[in-house]
Amino acid sequence: MSDRRITSRFDGATVGAIALVTVGTVFGEPVLFVAASVPLFYLLVEWTTRPPEPSLTVERRIAPDPAAPGERTEITLSVHNEGASTLTDLRVVDRLPEGLPVDDGSPRGCLSVRPGETASIGYTVVPRQGTYAFDSPVVRARSLSATGIYTASPDAAGATTLTCRRDAGEVPQLRGSLRRFGTRPVDRGGEGLQFYAAREYQPGDDVRRINWRDYAKTGDLTTIQFAETSATETVVLVDATSAGRVARESGYPTATELAVYAADRVVARLLADGDDVGVCALGIDASDVTVPVSSAGWDQPWVSPGSDDATRTRLDAVFDALVAATDTAAARTDRLSTDLRERLSARADIVVVTPALDSETVELATSLSTVGHHVGVVSPDVTDRRGPGKTVAHVERQLRLARLRGAGATVFDWDTRRSLAAAMEVAR
């Protein structure tokens, strides 16, 4: 559906012409009469102008699609001028779905497009988990004099929906600060990363393991052995308590959503590496999960470490329940701390995923670290320093993370303006 109209944009020129003729008459100045031809020219332009009739195709591209929660997603709206005349003033507005915040750029633009040329506007959004359907964009073309206006809402080719899923995006590599999770060195030479010993070369040894430097010095072939690692249990503790219902900006994913996403990705990586993984979730009850799961502490959902399909199903159900929960409870970790210590085996590692916006979960992680468990912390950061209140929250969070580091925990502070995979890649 389109609309064409002519505006009375140069009404002021009429007033100007009349004023010039009047003043010219009063003062007897012929030059003012002649000057009236200038506004008359503008009126003639308005009179002869017709609304433009553009021939356009519009295409929308979304990358990446699907996107992960909080992932910067670039949207490009391209307009191709298929007509024979230049569109000097083409205003384009991409109509965003409700609740999809723009992080950078603008979904609006004014373009000037020659025949056969393609111009585009681009912007970045930060989606929450869900599906977003875009309306058709609005285009408005104005003539060079801007008196003729054409407005339409052509259908856009390409992507019309943006899907944001927890399992989207790359699975982060845990080779950086979290590389020790899920594996533990044993007193035996073999495959691994850490140097264990050197022994005499035996036929069949991998040629890449030969110590060529030693061979150059002594002429003897030796093979390097690395400390072998063994799989362990890892329990992922997800903090989705009420303190995490804050976001970096209005409409952005909350700290809880980002924590659940990070937990899901860490679990996916550990399972992919063949480790046994369990989950304990703070902020919901076991009864909130759609499949039967055990409970720990104050009825918090507990999935025992495992790597089979049933465990994976239960883990997904817990994560879904966390995302769906709108009224998450405050953290109650007193009974949980004791309960977890009883449930966890001595060789279990713990990854705590928490925005660190309150002290309860931090205290729990600290207590688990002090009893000998290897504790890692993945902490999505939604704080900043814009304003005194936010600065205080930011500093408090930093102090909590420092306390965790002081207790021996390995802390990965995730700047949520970057993707989790990219941020972890940098942290290696």
Add this chain to the structure above:
Amino acid sequence: MSDASDRDEASVPSWRPTLFSTTTAVVAAGAATLALAASVETLLPALIGVVAGAALGVTVIAVGTATRRLTVAVGGLLATGSGLALLAAVASAVLTQVPWPPVPPVEVLAVAPFAFALAGVATGFGAFAAMRDLSPLSDAGLTAIRLLGIGLVPAGAVAVEQVRLPVAPVVDAVNALHARLFVPGRPPPGIEAAFAPFVELMALLFVAASVLAVAVRRVPLVPLASESARPAARAVQRRLRQLCGAGVAAAVLGVSGVVVAAGFPGLLAQVPPGVREAVPGVAFAPLPRRVLGVGVAAGTATTVGLWLIRTVASTRTRLSSLPVVPLGAGGLLTLAVAGTHESAAAMAVDRASSDAGRRLLDQVLEAFGSFTLLAGIVLLGLVTAIAVTLALSALHAIRLLGSRSGTQIAGTGVFVAAVSAGITDGAVVVVLGGVAASLFVWDLGEFGATLGREVGRAGVSRRAEIVHGAGSGVYAALAVALGVGTLAAIGRLPSLPAPPTTVAVVAASVGTVLLFLVSR
């Protein structure tokens, strides 16, 4: 296509007119107005007008749209400055035609310099209004209301100067009271003569103790102390209040003793001689009285100061509604006038270009006084600024100005300058160029404004703005070419019998075309 007005986001910087188009339009407006004025050698009124208009624009931004008291106070001073600049623009239009001071009878002055001053004001104000997307109705109207408060202090000072309010008797009474209370003189012999001064002293003690008791109660000594120091602070405050209470009790007892002694002379005779000799000494001693006077002043200052701090810091106090800021700005202006009126008057007399003018100035200064005249000029400047802002609101109310019409005003300024150049026998091309420039400014400014509402400053638009600006420039050039061509065509026509006939013929032609276009 939705625009900013749909979402009430016009005040958000992102939805203001786009920078490139608006800046280009504004720069073109300023350059065109000043160039037109310079072409007919009337630059000064236009230049001062541009400065005055710009100052008025900044004033409206500071007073009408800002909520901080400091900006409101600065805006108040700026308003006076912009008003004075407005007056200066008019004065410069006068003084380019007659010598200082104008001595009656003054001949009829040319209109063009005043029109150039007006053009400068419109251009300067329009430029700032366009850049900040000011609304003449809400912003300028609010400015006028806030500025009214500033004029109260200088107006009051002028009233005191002219009406001769009975200030002296009040000052005399205060001096007499001060002398009686704090300079008691030598004690006369006999205890009876010391009764009245003693009662005065006791009254002073009563007032001082009461005022200090209130002050001690109001001082937040305990909340300000650290946790460990709070018991000590609480004890100190309790002790001070006890001392004040003791002072009040002593004053009451002292007065009661005097009453009893005066009513029962027999009892007075039984008073020990030492006491009888000490009472006049104490009653007439200046030191205790001065100490008590300091106590009264300190207690009052503490109580009032704390009240002021609490009022200003309170979240319930609306900053914009405080009259302190406009009154303070008015007070500053009055102080400035008080400090400079004599030298300003001397300078005005020195610069008189004739004896008649000097005599006129002397007579005026003698009749009104230099303070009243300078304060009157300051007030006139303020009133001028208020009148201009109210006029802008009125123009919007009668729909002659749009809701956000900065470039419209700036374009009008260029147009007025072009007309002024026309009636000052400016070159034809210059006048045609001026009229075309006014339409260029208006066109580009309106383009930037709609772009700001529909796309916003965050959106991509630079290339389209350049294309539109270039196109608008081409239109303006073609319009000037049409005018020059029309003039050349008229020059080739056979000469008509008389100039009025020419005027009538051209007017009829233009009028016919206009009627045709308007009625289409």
